[in-house]
Amino acid sequence: GTWKFSIGDNPEWAMSEYDDSDWDNINVPESWESNGYADYNGFAWYRNSFMVSDLEPEKNYFLLAGYIDDVDEVYLNGELIGKTGVMPPRVVTAHEIYRKYWIPEGLLKQDETNLIAVRVYDEYQRGGIYGGNVGIFFDREDDMLEVNLSGMWQFEDYRKSDGDQQIAPKKIFVPGYWEDQGY
Numbered sequence: 001g002t003w004k005f006s007i008g009d010n011p012e013w014a015m016s017e018y019d020d021s022d023w024d025n026i027n028v029p030e031s032w033e034s035n036g037y038a039d040y041n042g043f044a045w046y047r048n049s050f051m052v053s054d055l056e057p058e059k060n061y062f063l064l065a066g067y068i069d070d071v072d073e074v075y076l077n078g079e080l081i082g083k084t085g086v087m088p089p090r091v092v093t094a095h096e097i098y099r100k101y102w103i104p105e106g107l108l109k110q111d112e113t114n115l116i117a118v119r120v121y122d123e124y125q126r127g128g129i130y131g132g133n134v135g136i137f138f139d140r141e142d143d144m145l146e147v148n149l150s151g152m153w154q155f156e157d158y159r160k161s162d163g164d165q166q167i168a169p170k171k172i173f174v175p176g177y178w179e180d181q182g183y
Contacts, residue, residue, distance in 0.1 A: 001048075003028045005035070009043035009119070014075040016115040020047050029066045029134055031126035046118040046129060052136075055110045059138040065099035065118065066132030072099065073119040076107055080152070083173050086182035091123050097177075098132055102150035108136070150174055 005026035012018050026035045032044060055061075063081065065074055070093035071085030082101030085094035108114060120128055153174045172181050 001028060002026070004047040005032070005044065007037065007040060007042065007044045009045070013045045013047065014073075014080075014117045014119065015078045016113070018047075023047070026128075029129045029131050031069070031130040032122075032128040033126050035128075037127075041122050041124055041127060044120050044122070044128065046116075046120070048116045049113050050116075051113060052108060052110055055108060056138070061103040061108055061136055061138050063099075063101045063103055063116065063136055064133045065101065066129050066134045067095065067097070068099055068118070068120055068129050069093070069095035069125070069127050070123050071121045074099070074101055075115075075117040075119075076103060077109065077115055078117075079104070079107055081107070082176075084176060084181070085121075087121050090182060091121065092179075092182040093123065102175075103136070104151070 002025045004020045004023040006013070006020070006023045013020070024036075026032060026046070028046065028048075032040060037044075063074065063076065065072065065082075068084070071083075071087055071091060072094075073083040073087070074081055081103060082099065084097050084099055086092035118129065122128065151174060152171050155170055155172055170183065172178055172183070
């Protein structure tokens with residue numbers, strides 16, 4: 001559908017109270033080049049406000065964000081719920097990875113306005129949310145999942161040299177491949 005869109009980068013754009021009324025409208029999923037931003041490479045943000053009226057509290061909800069070129073961070077109501085790839089200065093693209101982010105319990109508000117904000121960095125060629133399904137879903141076969149452990153995890157990287165050498169602690173978003181997050 002139609003989302004709000006702005007080129008540039010400002011962390012305030014993740015917040016629900018930010019006024020995006022003067023932003024452009026853009027079709028999702030389609031590259032931003034096919035929406036009039038030919039040859040643009042760099043940072044841009046997408047925002048979409050919506051209401052939900054019939055949440056089922058026992059369900060685990062996911063945001064499917066489709067395919068994004070190259071790197072993304074996704075916020076729901078101002079909270080980071082997922083990221084794939086590595087932002088500048090050491091860009092690691094994840095343009096071929098389908099985005100699926102678990103929504104923490106209680107973050108999705110019933111009968112109130114919710115906001116999804118997607119920060120995207122594109123290094124070259126097409127950019128943005130360019131394909132796949134985009135929406136909020138739950139898995140009907142997910143009955144066995146009692147505790148969802150998705151989110152930002154801390155991990156340590158050990159490498160072989162003259163014995164085990166500990167590298168500084170890192171953060172990684174789970175679920176996800178560490179290769180897609182720069183490791």
